[in-house]
Amino acid sequence: MLTELSIRDFAIIDQISITFHEGLTVLTGETGAGKSIIIDAVQLLAGGRGSVEFVRHGSKKAEIEGLFILEGKNHPIYQVGKNFGIEISDDQVVLERTITANGKSICRVNSKLVTLGILREFGKTLIDIHSQHETQSLMDPESHLELLDLYDPEAMKQTKTEYSDLYDRLGTLKARYKDLSENEQEMAHRLDLLEFQLKELEQANLEPNEDEVLEEERSSLANFEKIYTALQDAYNALYGEQKGLEWVNSARNALDMSSDYDAFIKEKSEEISNHYYALEELTYSLRNYSESQHYNPERLNEVEARLNEINRLKKKYGPTVNDILDYMAKIEEEIEEITNKDSHLAKLADQIEEVEKDAYLEAQQLHDIRVKNAKALEAEIKNELKDLYLEKATFSISFQHITDNDLEVNQREKLHKNGFDKIRFLISTNAGEPLKDLHKVASGGELSRIMLALKKIFAKHQGVTSVIFDEVDTGVSGRVAQAIAEKIYQLSSSSQVLCITHLPQVAAMADTHKLIEKAESNNRTSTKVEELTSKEQVVELSRMITGTQLTETAKEHAKELLELAVTFKSIN
Template identity: 70%
Template sequence: MLTELSIRDFAIIDQVSMTFNEGLTVLTGETGAGKSIIIDAVQLLAGGRGSVEFVRHGAKKAEIEGLFTIEANDHPIYEKSEQYGVEIQDGQIVLQRVITANGKSICRVNSKLVTLAILKEFGKTLIDIHSQHETQSLMDPENHINLLDLYEPKKIAKAKQEYTYLYEKLSMLRKKYRQLNDNEQEMAHRLDLLEFQQKELEQANLAPDEDKELEEERATLANYERIYQSLQDTYTALYGEHRGLDWLNQAQMAIQDAKDYDPFISEKADEISSNYYILEELTYQIRNHIDSLEYDPSRLNEIEARLDEINRLKKKYGPTVNEILEYYAQIEEEMEEITNKDSHLSNLANQIQEIAQDAYLEAKQLHDIRKHASDSLVEEVHKELKSLYLEKATFSISFAEEPAGEDKAKLLHTNGFDQIRFMISTNPGEPQKALNKVASGGEMSRIMLILKKIFAKHQGVTSVIFDEVDTGVSGRVAQAIAEKIVQVSKDSQVLCITHLPQVAAMADTHKFIEKRQEKNRTSTLVSELSSEQQVEELSRMITGTKLTETAKEHAKELLELASSFKSHTV
């Protein structure tokens, strides 16, 4: 769960630090106080798109940092951390996001610098944010298949991975076929270019690692005098009367006199003798190497000219000689394909047909898993509809007709061959229609809340955030939504921004967001309400203006009802 959140110089927030607990945490306050800004900060922490507009006026950067604690040892975050080389200790994850005033975004996970895409990968396994914008995404049928895939994530993900591998291979082969088959004139021009490149590289007559070997030889020739003098000085210091080897030999002879009387001396005498012979052999090798040295200025000129030629080729074909040779091999392969285009097209067509059949079988398996998952999901949704006063509503998941015939593989796409729509009828006797054609704003909020409750236990996210999910509801529906949010909080930590007193009364922790002005600057402050303060805040939410004793009594009654409901909720 999200344990701590720190926000600095973000929008109108100067500095805010919050501690969160398990269960349901409610955030309330006047409109414009900065409640949604806090959710915006969490979205950025989870990898959302940033902007310089988020940096507080006059500040150099906006900083957001969140500490998450993970209790389950099999949580998906551990797989992510292993994949991206992030170390997790004591089940703690720290996500950090910095946005500078010049637009740069810096992301860290447990102090390790990561890309925004990687931060998003971690964020989606930890945080699930439901906002009014996301409710709108439910209206788009293109998103329905992704929602269904969240219901059985492990089974569907495995089948989808196997299908995706084949589909990408199929797409690559189809692209290759089109490139080889299309535009005879373009192919002819391409062949001319390849023949020119092939001839140029053949004339160069490159050898593997030639550039490295030439650079080493050039370094030796260019520094001949320094190398020679260094070796000569070394040899002179070691060999000759009263030089290194001579003194070591005297030491060897001196210690021999007492080796029979002391085990230590015996051991060290052998070591000195061994080192003497090693150093003597080394001296001979240095002498031989000095004798082999030869300075050839013409050879240095040859090397320079050859390296100039190699560097010219590197600019065109690759950063190293070995990579240039790899490119040469690719040229030959592509020329052979173009020259024998018809046979290659035939071979590609056979490969495409074979891979397409395999991909279709995987898509069929993916379809079968989705069908089974959809039946279970529909059953769960129907149970939840009744609890949110949509008992007359019927829900189903529509699948497009399964493709048939020889060309069925042509209908494959990134998600298989499935086309899925969520269908609903909210009134008896009315046929089911696409969700976006039927549901009102209040109904959409309830349906999305139902899906979130169902998915919370399937996705394994540690924190679910609701940003004004109660829009468009009131009365008994508001109470039902409050009860549903509590049920979600039994499986995951829930943070909820609300304007409904029914929802706020359910809070295990109630935080109040307010806006203050100091020194002509506006700042957002966050405080945790005591029991008495919670009664006053609920009273304000009920009346909207003046606090009355009746409103306070109503607030206390709401809290008692909430406490009773939570005590009986498993």
């Protein structure tokens, strides 16, 4: 869960540090106090899109840092860390995001610099932010398949991976078939280019690792004098009268004379003898290698010329000789493919048909899993909506009907990156009314309740670490507001929940209540966060009920809300 959040020079926030706890934390305050700005900061911490507009006026950079405490070693974040080579120790993850005034974004995970994409991978595993904008995404049928797949991702993980591999391979084969079958003139130009390149590379007569061998030879030839001198000096230091070998031999003889009288001397005598013979062999090797050295300026010129030719080819075909040879093998294959285009097109067509059949089989398995999940999800959503006073609502997941004949004729067109399924969420909110698309029948308040039901279900199935709600209770009141409050609290029993709200019913359910206020100092506006005591919470709830003017009735109502919340918590 998110335990510490530090924000500096972000929008109207000068500097704040907020401690969060388990359960439900509610953030309230006047409009414009900075509640949503805090959520914006968390969203950036999770890899959201940044902007220089977030940097506080007059500051060089905005900084956000969040500490997450993990529960158990089975959290998926450990696998994410392993994938990107980031160590996670002490069950803690620290995400950092800096946005400079000139627009640069700097991301860190556990103090290690990462890309924004990597930060996003960590963020989506730790934080699930739900805003009014996300509620509106329910209106788009294109998002419905993704939502269904979130219901039980483990059940379809392997099948989805296998399908994705086949789909990517299918796309590659189709692209190659298209390249070969279309644009004869372009293909002829391509063949001319490849034949020219192949001829140039064949004439070069390259050998594997030739550049490395020549570089080593050039170094030896260019530094002949230094090498020869080093060999001679080393040899002369070891061989001859009063030189190294002679002194080692003297030491060996001295020990050998007394080796029969002392075990230690005998052991060391044998050791020094071994070293002596090894040095002697080394000395002869130095002498022989030195005698084999001959300065050859002509060979040096040949090597230089050959390396110049290889470097010229490297600029065109690859960074190393081995890379150039790999490229040469590829263009030989492509030339053969273009020259014998018809036979290759027939072979590609067979491969496409085979891979497409395999892909369809995997897509069918995905479909079967989705149908099973859809039925379970429909039943769960119906129960959740009943608790949210949509007891007459009927929710259904509709799969696009595809006949067997359609699949035989149009199989290619039916497959997409997620299989062949196209689904729509349908709902009827009143008894006797037909099922229709969400955007045709659902109001803002109904959409909020549907999304809340989905979030509660998905959080249970996915083990989400922290769920954040940003004013998703807009457009509801009365008993519906109370039902939403109860549902949000129930969700907090399995995940940490942070909730920005204007509803006193939701605020009363809080395990921790934080008040966001604006303050002015030195003609600058800033945001401050204060954790409320029980008495202060009564005052804040009263303000939320009546507005700025507090009345005794409002305070009594606030106390009653808190008492009802305590009663509800005790039985849930």
